[in-house]
Amino acid sequence: VIATASAWRIANMLRDDLGIEARATASWIARLRAGEKILDSRTVLIVDEAGLLSSRDMGALLDAVTNAGAKIILVGDRRQLQAIGAGPGLDLVARAVEAARVSNIVRQREPWAREAITSFGGGRAAPALEAFADRGLLIEADGAKAAVTAALDAAEQIHAHDRGASVLILAKSNATVAAISRAARERLKEAGIIRGTEVSFTAATPSGHTAQISLAAGDRIRFLGRDDELGVVNGSAATIVNVSETAQSSSDASRILIEADINGRQTTFDPMRLADAQGRPRLGWAYASTVYGSQGLTVDHAIAYLDHSYNRHDIYVAASRARERTTLVLDAKSIDRRLASELPFDQQRDGLVFAEAQRRGWLAERLSRAAPKISTLDVIEGIRPLGRTAERSRERRRELSHEL
Structure with missing residues (x-):
């Protein structure tokens, strides 16, 4: 096997x-x-x-x-x-082929959570959102910055009650994940957890874009590629013990060395050993994850940063990672902007604020939408009825011509 x-x-x-x-x-x-x-x-x-x-x-x-x-x-x-x-x-x-279906959810410990996740997966987002809201697990934040703050506050509250709990913060885009990570680092610096010398370099993001990353002792990092010698794969996490930046001579480019703890095993490496074809190390912060990167993971608690870009598949995965509780943090301004854009042109203006019921109604409709992959077979099956209709039309014209 x-x-x-x-x-x-x-x-x-x-x-x-x-x-x-x-x-x-x-x-x-x-x-x-x-x-x-x-x-x-x-x-x-x-x-x-x-x-x-x-x-x-x-x-x-x-x-x-x-x-x-x-x-x-x-x-x-x-x-x-x-x-x-x-x-x-x-x-x-x-x-x-015939498929065997398993419909029982076992990850979530509370019945209401299992029912809500089933509703999300079935395209019935309204009752699922209501279930989260009734338990104080749907937080509406006034904009992106406030949503990041609320997500980090929720994580800190969980750790205050249970230091050993695993907490996963999720967002749809790499840009939002980066914003959450930068804010998390500032808090950790203030707490003295991230400390000492800091090094910066240009790295590759999971989506292949370029980003500037800064690291210091105490940082949590995620490897974005496989390295057998280091014993890491895409998604492996580590804690930095020490960083240093040296140059052999004044004319040489500086070399960065990172000492890290990888699951209890300490190793020192040059991030350039993880470089892609463009010379960018495939290394990032491990303070948040995209929804896509979280599929298949199980944690104690999850915090999902929600905005207008989610669909049924996204919320189904984001809401189902945690055994205990999932907190949904909504960027309310992103929803308001989308609602405003759908108004008649003469009614549109900046800064419109909508009622909670309107906002949640729009969000529920959006989260109920499926965006399944299609194949050539789907196209063919869609064309066949049109072909049969055209053939029937030609046959009817021939019949009419014969009658005339």
Whole structure:
């Protein structure tokens, strides 16, 4: 029995939980294409988070399994985040073979939370939002800066009551994650947790953009690429013990060294060893995560920064990461701006503030919308009825012509 998932972090969790060999899907596919004999008639391949697989990757796995006479078990939820690559791999398989459905939610400990998450996943966001609001877990903040502050305040309150609790702050975009991380660092500096010499360099973000990052002792960092020598994969986290910046001579470029604690193991490395093709280290802060990066994770508490960009798939994942409680923090101004933009042109003006009921109604409608991946089959199936209608129209014209 072997296993795979689209992300190395989830694959490693499978390895640790099941005690079997597990690798990222791209790694297995690369080895199969290189001609390695990985599968045979006795192999069972478990694919976790299969809903994230593109049709191309799903096809590669199915071809390899079929050719080897092996067995494949696909585990995934088509209501969660969709594949980045082209085509919905899991959905295409589910159309062709009978699927077993597991509808019971076991992660959340409170019945109301399980019911609310089921509602989010089914496109019924209004009662789900009401359930969070009734328990004081839907916070409306007056703008982006206030929402960041509210999210960090919520995290601090959780840690004040339970220092050992795992807390995950989520946002839709990398830009919002960066804003939360910068604000978190300022608080940690004031508390003396981040201290001493600080180094700065240009790094690559998870989306491939460029960002300036500053690090010091006490910082929490996340590796955004795999490095076997360091023993890290995309998503691995560490705590910085010390940083230094040196130059061999006045004419040489300075070299940064980071000493970090990676799951109790201390190591020193140059961030340039993690550089991408453009020379940007794939390294970031670990104070918040995108919703996409959180799929497959389980924590004690989650705090989701909500804005106008969420859809049904996003909220379904964001609201279902925590065992205990999830707090939804809403950037109310972002919703108000969208509501204002939908007014007749002569009624639009800056700074419009809408009633809570209007805001939540708009948000509920937005969070109920699905944005599923489509495939060529969807296009063909959409065209077929048009073709049949056109054919019936031609037949009717021939009948009328004959009658005349």
